Amino acid sequence: MSVQLPEARSVARNPGQSQLREWVLEYMPNVVETEFGNLCYRARVKSRLGKSTFFVSDVPNAKPTIPREEAEGWAAKQDAYIADQDMVLVQGYIGPEPGFRTGAQLYMERSNSNVPAMQQQLFFPPDEDFVPEFTVIYTPHLPAPGKPDDCLITVDLDTYTTRVFGSDYFGESKMGGLRMWNKLVFDRGGLAMHSGAKTFPAEQTPSGQEELALIIGLSGTGKTTTTFRNVRGSLPVQDDFVALMPGGKVHTTEDGCFAKTFGLDPDDEPTIYAGATSPEAWLESVSVTDDGRVDFFDTDYTANGRCTFELGGIRHRDPRDLPPAKYLFILNRNENIVPAVAKLHPEQAAYYFMLGETKGTSAGGAAESGKSLRVPGTNPFWFEDDASQANRLLELLDTFELEVYLLNTGRVGGPEADERSKKVRIPHSAAVQNGIVDGSIRWVEDPDFGYLVAEQLPGFDDPELLQPRRLYERQDRSEEYEKIVEQLHLERAAYLASYDGLDPRVTG
Numbered sequence: 136m137s138v139q140l141p142e143a144r145s146v147a148r149n150p151g152q153s154q155l156r157e158w159v160l161e162y163m164p165n166v167v168e169t170e171f172g173n174l175c176y177r178a179r180v181k182s183r184l185g186k187s188t189f190f191v192s193d194v195p196n197a198k199p200t201i202p203r204e205e206a207e208g209w210a211a212k213q214d215a216y217i218a219d220q221d222m223v224l225v226q227g228y229i230g231p232e233p234g235f236r237t238g239a240q241l242y243m244e245r246s247n248s249n250v251p252a253m254q255q256q257l258f259f260p261p262d263e264d265f266v267p268e269f270t271v272i273y274t275p276h277l278p279a280p281g282k283p284d285d286c287l288i289t290v291d292l293d294t295y296t297t298r299v300f301g302s303d304y305f306g307e308s309k310m311g312g313l314r315m316w317n318k319l320v321f322d323r324g325g326l327a328m329h330s331g332a333k334t335f336p337a338e339q340t341p342s343g344q345e346e347l348a349l350i351i352g353l354s355g356t357g358k359t360t361t362t363f364r365n366v367r368g369s370l371p372v373q374d375d376f377v378a379l380m381p382g383g384k385v386h387t388t389e390d391g392c393f394a395k396t397f398g399l400d401p402d403d404e405p406t407i408y409a410g411a412t413s414p415e416a417w418l419e420s421v422s423v424t425d426d427g428r429v430d431f432f433d434t435d436y437t438a439n440g441r442c443t444f445e446l447g448g449i450r451h452r453d454p455r456d457l458p459p460a461k462y463l464f465i466l467n468r469n470e471n472i473v474p475a476v477a478k479l480h481p482e483q484a485a486y487y488f489m490l491g492e493t494k495g496t497s498a499g500g501a502a503e504s505g506k507s508l509r510v511p512g513t514n515p516f517w518f519e520d521d522a523s524q525a526n527r528l529l530e531l532l533d534t535f536e537l538e539v540y541l542l543n544t545g546r547v548g549g550p551e552a553d554e555r556s557k558k559v560r561i562p563h564s565a566a567v568q569n570g571i572v573d574g575s576i577r578w579v580e581d582p583d584f585g586y587l588v589a590e591q592l593p594g595f596d597d598p599e600l601l602q603p604r605r606l607y608e609r610q611d612r613s614e615e616y617e618k619i620v621e622q623l624h625l626e627r628a629a630y631l632a633s634y635d636g637l638d639p640r641v642t643g
Contacts, residue, residue, distance in 0.1 A: 165178075171412045201289055229313070331359060333347075357466055382535050393443050467545070491509050493508055548599075
């Protein structure tokens with residue numbers, strides 16, 4: 136559905152990257168050219184503003200809502216403000232495939248041209264058939280007094296329009312379109328998943344067929360790292376959102392990557408590092424000195440530094456014509472008794488998907504960072520009662536076979552401050568993926584949770600990360616282990632019971 140854009144003093148339509156770069160250097164303070172030749176902007180807002188985000192509706196539902204009359208009042212204020220502004224319009228597709236792609240557009244103040252520049256890297260380019268269905272109208276210099284953080288994001292699913300007031304964080308542009316895409320995919324019979332995607336080439340799989348893995352996880356929990364890590368010649372396909380359809384068909388969304396940069400290392404994450412350090416990349420809130428030196432490990436300003444880069448600049452698999460999904464990796468950044476990998480029985484897949492357990496990261500702001508969270512589907516952008524996510528997944532799993540695994544990307548045995556704990560490191564996760572694909576893991580059933588844990592995994596050097604009970608027993612902490620088991624069972628049952636519309640199969 137195409138909406139009428141507010142009149143502006145001037146509108147630059149689909150300028151190129153070089154023009155946007157010129158405007159960033161001309162109009163924007165807090166911008167530094169880095170040693171890599173790209174630009175870094177220090178944003179005022181350091182993460183998504185969940186508490187400032189409301190769906191436009193006069194009918195209360197499971198998500199925060201704003202009455203339509205009030206939303207229209209804010210829209211009128213934004214339109215009046217835009218009348219005196221120089222604006223930039225960038226357009227493109229969410230998804231590359233005709234028949235499923237969705238036209239989207241961002242209408243943004245020229246004085247923050249870094250955001251349209253970053254968004255342009257994620258859109259698939261428009262063509263002569265382009266018609267916008269989604270619109271994001273974004274005014275970072277127009278606050279919303281009285282709203283949380285004096286910022287406001289309104290999501291109108293009737294017109295597929297998102298309006299952003301006050302924030303200058305790029306993520307509000309990116310998720311403005313993808314949040315609305317969640318509903319569009321659901322209406323088409325599929326499930327939008329907060330998921331990366333990677334393929335294992337045919338010559339590297341025992342089946343002799345190319346295999347597709349989906350990786351879901353809350354932002355900052357290792358989704359992008361797991362997706363881009365080269366395992367058995369794997370190629371990244373998508374960083375952040377896909378649509379899973381009946382029969383395992385997968386559609387992708389973005390032509391670029393929006394990556395978290397904290398701790399970025401060329402040895403552990405060479406593909407992402409190459410993208411982030413390319414001259415064409417855009418950095419946001421990354422630590423950069425006045426003379427341009429970049430420090431991906433410095434968190435004095437924020438641990439949620441970000442970058443965008445085009446997939447065309449790195450090794451990747453074309454996102455069109457993918458094989459059906461074969462694997463689903465559910466990431467859980469835990470710190471107690473979740474093993475590095477667990478293989479889920481089919482009836483457990485929707486259960487752990489719905490639990491969405493993890494530790495919050497800086498991507499969710501200070502309110503989430505370090506806290507134990509449950510985010511169904513690890514998708515904080517769902518548009519209605521989250522039970523519909525798990526119910527739809529069950530419906531889809533009836534149409535094809537999917538191997539589902541729970542992967543801990545955090546710790547075992549306690550938090551980082553506890554010297555008795557152990558970290559699940561990137562090479563551990565890579566060994567897990569390798570073992571899954573080549574079928575070399577020997578599994579045994581866990582007596583406490585019923586899923587399968589690894590009894591033997593080639594290339595994995597620590598059995599206590601594979602079976603956390605061993606670590607607790609060796610450290611004379613068996614009683615602590617049993618208490619955690621009991622607590623998890625009780626808390627999970629209570630949590631799932633709070634969803635009236637949840638399919639009974641999800642609760643066991």
